[in-house]
Amino acid sequence: MIIENLNDLNNKDHFAIIIGSGPAGITTALELESKKIKSIILEAGDITQNESSMKFLKARVSGDSYSDLSTSRLRQFGGASGHWGGNCNPLSKVNFNDWPVNNDDLDNYDYKARKILNLNHKKKFYLEKFSENLNLYNLMWSNVRFGEKYLNHIKKSRNIFLSLNTNFLNFIGDNKSIKSLICSKNNNTYKLKSKFYILSCGGIENSRLLLLSKSKNKNLFNPRLPIGNYYMDHPYHNVGTGLLIYEKFIEYFNKKKIYNKPLLTCQNDINISANNNFLLKKKIPNGGLYVSFKNINESNDLFKQVRCVAPKFIKNIYEKLKVKKTYKINLGILQEQVPNFDNKIILDYKKDPSNVPLPIIHWKKSNSERNSAKLISEELSKIFIDNDIGRISLNEYLYNNNDYDVIAGNHQLGGTRIGHNISDSVVDKNLKVHNIKNLFINGSSIFRTGGHTHPTFTIIKFALRLADHLSKTSV
Amino acid sequence: MKKNKRKFIKTLFSIFAIPIIFKPFIANKNYFQNKFKIYKKKYSKIWILDLNDN
Numbered sequence: 001m002i003i004e005n006l007n008d009l010n011n012k013d014h015f016a017i018i019i020g021s022g023p024a025g026i027t028t029a030l031e032l033e034s035k036k037i038k039s040i041i042l043e044a045g046d047i048t049q050n051e052s053s054m055k056f057l058k059a060r061v062s063g064d065s066y067s068d069l070s071t072s073r074l075r076q077f078g079g080a081s082g083h084w085g086g087n088c089n090p091l092s093k094v095n096f097n098d099w100p101v102n103n104d105d106l107d108n109y110d111y112k113a114r115k116i117l118n119l120n121h122k123k124k125f126y127l128e129k130f131s132e133n134l135n136l137y138n139l140m141w142s143n144v145r146f147g148e149k150y151l152n153h154i155k156k157s158r159n160i161f162l163s164l165n166t167n168f169l170n171f172i173g174d175n176k177s178i179k180s181l182i183c184s185k186n187n188n189t190y191k192l193k194s195k196f197y198i199l200s201c202g203g204i205e206n207s208r209l210l211l212l213s214k215s216k217n218k219n220l221f222n223p224r225l226p227i228g229n230y231y232m233d234h235p236y237h238n239v240g241t242g243l244l245i246y247e248k249f250i251e252y253f254n255k256k257k258i259y260n261k262p263l264l265t266c267q268n269d270i271n272i273s274a275n276n277n278f279l280l281k282k283k284i285p286n287g288g289l290y291v292s293f294k295n296i297n298e299s300n301d302l303f304k305q306v307r308c309v310a311p312k313f314i315k316n317i318y319e320k321l322k323v324k325k326t327y328k329i330n331l332g333i334l335q336e337q338v339p340n341f342d343n344k345i346i347l348d349y350k351k352d353p354s355n356v357p358l359p360i361i362h363w364k365k366s367n368s369e370r371n372s373a374k375l376i377s378e379e380l381s382k383i384f385i386d387n388d389i390g391r392i393s394l395n396e397y398l399y400n401n402n403d404y405d406v407i408a409g410n411h412q413l414g415g416t417r418i419g420h421n422i423s424d425s426v427v428d429k430n431l432k433v434h435n436i437k438n439l440f441i442n443g444s445s446i447f448r449t450g451g452h453t454h455p456t457f458t459i460i461k462f463a464l465r466l467a468d469h470l471s472k473t474s475v
Numbered sequence: 476m477k478k479n480k481r482k483f484i485k486t487l488f489s490i491f492a493i494p495i496i497f498k499p500f501i502a503n504k505n506y507f508q509n510k511f512k513i514y515k516k517k518y519s520k521i522w523i524l525d526l527n528d529n
Contacts, residue, residue, distance in 0.1 A: 309522045309524065309529065310522070310524050310529055311529055312528050312529055313525065378523060382523075385524070391522065391523070393521060393522045394520065394521045394523065395521070396520070396521060398521070399521055
C-alpha cells in the first residue's frame with residue numbers, strides 16, 4: 001500500500017527498509033512479500049519524474065566525455081526501468097571468476113527473474129561458436145517498466161509499504177550495526193527502525209548515499225571500505241562499417257554448422273563477442289559487437305567505395321554470383337571495462353535541494369578497451385575476407401591515440417563491489433556491507449566486473465537471492 | 476671429387492630447407508600482415524582488405 005503519513009511507521013520495528021524503488025528494490029520487496037514478509041520501500045521521487053527531480057540527478061564528471069547523468073537516470077517509482085532499452089542477457093561464467101558468487105548460485109533464480117521481466121521461459125540464451133576466436137550470442141527483450149507493471153500490485157499489497165517523495169538522509173548506528181534511518185518527507189524528518197536496511201538506489205546513488213553515511217558515522221563504517229571505487233560502465237561506440245554479401249554469409253553459417261542462423265532484418269542485430277581463449281591470449285577485456293544490417297544496391301555510396309578499394313573482390317566474388325543480395329553493415333561495440341580503482345564516485349561540495357552532496361564521477365576509458373574493440377573487429381574482418389563474405393572498414397581512432405566519443409552505455413556499475421574482503425570490496429557474497437551486521441546493497445553497484453552484457457537480468461537475480469537470504473537470516 | 480659433390484648437394488639442400496621448415500612459423504607470426512592489408516585511401520576509414528583485392 002502507499003503510505004502518505006510516515007508517522008504511521010515512525011519508531012516501529014520493521015523487517016526490512018528498502019531505499020529505492022528501481023528494479024532491484026521492487027524485486028526484493030516482491031520476493032519478501034511472496035514469503036509473507038513485510039517491507040517498506042522509500043522512494044525519493046514520485047510516480048513519474050518531474051522537472052525538479054533533475055536537480056537531484058546532477059553530477060559532475062571528470063576524465064573522459066560521458067553521458068549526461070541527469071537524463072540517463074530517473075528519480076521516480078520504478079527507477080531507470082522507466083526508460084531503459086529492455087535488453088537482457090546473463091553474465092558469462094568467466095565473468096564470475098573473481099566473484100564470491102558463481103554462476104550456478106544465480107541460475108537458481110533464472111525462472112523467477114524471467115517471470116519478473118516477462119521473458120519467454122522456453123527461449124534460451126545461447127553462446128555458440130562462430131569462429132576460432134569469436135562467439136555468437138543473443139539478447140532477449142523485456143517490455144517491463146517496473147513502475148507500470150507493479151504500481152497497482154503494490155497499492156493493493158498488505159506486505160509492501162511504499163512511501164513516495166521520501167529522501168534518505170542518514171543511517172544511525174553503533175557497534176557494527178545500523179539502529180535506525182533518518183529520512184525526510186514534506187519538510188518533516190522521520191526516524192525509521194528496521195531489522196535490515198537495503199540500499200537499492202542504482203549504480204551511482206548507492207555509492208553517494210553510502211559515502212554520505214560514512215562521512216557522518218566515522219565509527220560505524222570501516223575507513224578502508226573502498227566505497228565509490230572501481231566504478232565502471234559499458235562504453236558503446238561505432239567502430240566501423242562494411243559490405244556483406246548475403247549468399248556468402250549464409251554459406252558460412254552452413255559450412256560451420258552454426259545452429260542459430262541470423263535473421264537479416266533491420267530490427268535484428270547479430271551479436272558477436274570474443275571467446276575466453278582469445279581474451280587470454282590477447283590480454284584484453286571482452287566486447288559485444290552489434291552488427292546491424294541495411295539492404296543496399298550498387299548505387300549506394302558504400303558499394304561504390306568497396307568497388308574502388310577492392311575492385312577485384314567485386315569482380316571475382318560479387319559479379320560472378322547469380323543472386324546478389326547485399327547489405328551495408330554497421331558495427332557497434334558494447335565494451336567491458338577493466339575494473340580500475342581510480343574510476344570512482346566521490347562527494348562534491350555542491351549539494352542537491354535536500355542538502356545532500358552531489359556526486360563527482362571520475363571516469364576514464366583505457367587503451368585496453370580501444371585495443372579490444374580493434375582486435376575483435378579485425379577478427380570479424382578476417383572471417384569476411386577468408387570466406388569472401390564482404391569487406392569491413394574500421395574507424396581511424398582504433399589505430400591512433402585520438403579520443404573517441406562514447407555514444408551510450410548508461411550502465412552504471414561498481415562503486416560498492418562484491419568481494420571476499422575489505423581490501424578491494426564493499427559487500428560480501430550476501431551483499432552485506434563488510435563489518436556491518438544489517439546493511440545490504442542491492443543493484444548494479446555491487447558488480448565486481450562488468451562483462452559486456454546488459455546488467456538488468458543479473459541485477460534481478462541478485463535481488464531475488466538477497467530476499468531469499470534475508471528471509472533465512474536473523475540478526 | 477665424389478665427396479665434394481655429395482657435400483655440395485647436402486649444403487644446397489639444407490639451404491633450401493631453411494625457408495621450407497620455417498615458413499609456417501613465419502606465416503603464422505605475421506598472418507595478419509601477410510594475408511591482409513590495412514588499406515587507407517581517400518576515405519577516413521581503415522579498410523581491412525585481402526592483398527589480392529586490388
